[in-house]
Ligand SMILES: Nc1ncnc2c1ncn2[C@@H]1O[C@H](COP(=O)(O)OP(=O)(O)O)[C@@H](O)[C@H]1O
């Protein structure tokens with residue numbers, strides 16, 4: 001590794017997760033990545049959801065190759081990074097990092113070196129995880145510096161979000177956990193939703209949950225998705241876009257650390273083994 005690389009700080013890693021599917025994770029992760037890039041950050045978006053129709057749809061990316069092609073040795077890391085809108089770099093199939101555990105130690109080390117280099121060459125990594133408390137999703141969260149749990153005001157989404165937070169608390173996740181309330185009818189409903197989950201987490205888990213954002217239910221997001229354009233680019237003046245930009249501005253304030261125990265990718269693999 002180049003000495004300059006070894007000394008550069010590591011990108012901050014944000015995992016966007018949820019208990020229940022279909023709550024808006026992918027849209028939030030993709031649009032947040034674009035807003036961070038608009039703040040002159042070097043941003044890497046990792047699609048870590050195995051199901052179809054994720055980052056590639058929202059970002060309008062055709063992902064022929066992904067992490068699995070790097071793991072099986074057919075492609076180099078730099079060949080699978082896709083340019084997304086606003087200079088965001090995208091890696092698809094990051095859920096395939098699971099398979100790193102099957103590789104020999106030498107192969108793992110080789111790949112991890114490349115991934116760690118990526119973390120030094122960027123400022124922010126946004127991970128779009130799958131929904132639910134599977135081991136793989138929880139690992140991605142545990143390896144991140146900050147977890148954003150997305151919920152809607154709906155009772156089932158809220159219950160499942162709490163389930164995810166409970167697992168993170170049990171696993172002694174040290175980073176901040178923040179709540180994004182999506183598809184709210186208005187600000188008041190969104191704030192109430194945050195307060196409910198924050199109260200329960202405080203009472204039963206002894207954990208403080210941070211308030212990240214309330215995002216309104218907005219048909220224009222669906223229109224944007226249908227035209228394969230992120231909402232912050234399709235409708236930059238909408239309330240949802242300005243709320244996402246505001247959240248990005250707050251998240252971008254955090255300092256990058258020079259020393260973190262081995263970096264994000266190493267931690268993901270450590271949990272797998
Ligand atoms: N704020 C919103 N307003 C209206 N519809 C939304 C909003 N957020 C998400 N949706 C709808 O929910 C669908 C699923 O969103 P997505 O980001 O793919 O969720 P997830 O990644 O959690 O499964 C979107 O295609 C869109 O139709």
Ligand SMILES: [Mg+2]
Pocket residue numbers: 025026027049053054
């Ligand atoms: Mg998704």
